[in-house]
Amino acid sequence: MGERRGIGADEVLISRRVWDSLRDALYRLQASAEDVAMDVMQGKPTKAEYVEALAHLSQAVRELQEVSVEPLALLDEEVRAGS
Secondary structure (H helix, E strand, C coil): CCCCCCCCCCCEECCHHHHHHHHHHHHHHHHHHHHHHHHHHCCCCCHHHHHHHHHHHHHHHHHHHCCCCCCCEECCHHHHHHC
């Protein structure tokens, strides 16, 4: 299927919905990591502030883990080898 769609051996095709979900979740994770780094670097954070920062970062990680990325098409190595 991938070969018919012009997909290379190192490429996959995913739906727009999955791509958008993945991109958004990665953005939220990056933003959360930056927020946590800034919060922790300011002054002397308390244990409660560390816990809050970790919870914030953990939420972003969980959102990313919930994104299911299944390819719609890819180039099967066996098909390519037989060509």
